[in-house]
Amino acid sequence: MSGDHSGHGHDHGGGDGGHHDANIAARVRELEAQLVAAGQITEAELEAILLEGWSGSPAHGAAIVARAWADPGFRDRLLADGNAAAGELGLEAEGYLLKAVANTADVHNLIVCTLCSCYPTNLLGPSPGWYKSFAYRARAVREPRAVLAEFGVELPDSTQITVWDSTAEARYLVVPARPAGSDGLPEASLAALVTRNGLIGTAVV
Amino acid sequence: MGGQTGFGALPQPGAEPPAGADWEAHVRALTYALMDRGVFGGDEFRDAIERIPPAEYLSLSYFERWFAALEILVREKGLLDGAGG
Amino acid sequence: MARFTVGSEVRARLGDPDGHTRVPRYVRGHCGEIVGLHGDWKLPDAAVRGTLVTEPVYAVRFRAADLWGHGGHDVIVELWESYLEEAAGER
Secondary structure (H helix, E strand, O other): OOOOOOOOOOOOOOOOOOOOOOOOHHHHHHHHHHHHOOOOOOOOHHHHHHOOOOOOOOHHHHHHHHHHHHHHHHHHHHHHHHHHHHHHHHOOOOOOOEEEEEOOOEEEEEEEEEOOOOOHHHHHHHOOHHHOOOOHHHHHOOOOHHOOOOOOOOOOOEEEEEEOOOOOEEEEEEEEOOOOOOOOHHHHHHHHHHOOHHHHHOOOO | OOOOOOOOOOOHHHOOOOOHHHHHHHHHHHHHHHOOOOOOOOOHHHHHHHOOOOHHHOOHHHHHHHHHHHHHHHOOOOOOOOOOO | OOOOOOOOEEEOOOOOOOOOOOOHHHHOOOOEEEEEEEEEEHHHHHHHOOOOOEEEEEEEEEEHHHHHHHOOOOOEEEEHHEEEEEEEOOO
16 A cells, blocks of 8 residues: 555556556557647647746745745745745745744754645745655645654654645745754855755754 | 544655656546536535546546546536547 | 635635545544635635636645644644634634
């Protein structure tokens, strides 16, 4: 049921499922051709989306976090209104509520979407395979410490963990606690410290 | 499926391909193209995924579920009716 | 006009609606506290039926001990207003 070892030597985006359809690529091509032939979509429309690919990237989240670490006023604005703060950096965050949640010495935040794997893809790009897995979706809300331990994150017992389940239109960005020894670093160097997992809450940076 | 037990360990982080298989990009593009056309919205799409029969749902990968949802919506909305296919 | 405010004690409705909904099963029937107002958004349950209904969405904090009987963490879930009812003094 865990689907971790499908025996195919590679993993699809979700990683779940004991058997992957060997013909899926052909079925997708066929449906595409049928829909174009029926006039429901055009090749040009598909090409445009394929060429655009993923507009977001974890680098965008890292830039936001670096600015928040370097600039306390920005941090306050980010926590109050994530969409506007992203806009200050020229990053598009439209059509959803961007909510930044900050890790502190006392609080650690973890993001999940139990219903379907919602994720701020327009800002951060594609979500990791593990984020979309049944195991993560099922376990993050129930046993976050055990899940974090699988990522090598061990938090003190005194740290309060808050798990955010993206069930509506908010998309969450974790602002990791700024690492010790990073004082005085320029923003670009700070951004390089911020990992994608740090933005989801499965890493301490 | 929040809180359900029995799913075991998380997939190894290193196992995922950098950007997914080509067919997955095409499934994503098909979905967004149809949504841009107003054929269905995000809520309808999620609803279609949720209506995949449970045994099938649990056996499909993430983008296989997207494809299954597309097939459901194509059928229900008659998108290929009268196309001679 | 939002019915609830930050600090309100609410309960996620029980029940298994026929169609699409965004109430996770694990919170249904459980009590939590409103910790944020996330704006007005169209209700998915109505959208899939072709009806436009817009409601306030709330961030609701549930205690793990209430949800699972164990655990010291909190789970914050976004819930549309029609998913909630008052629960003052019931926790």
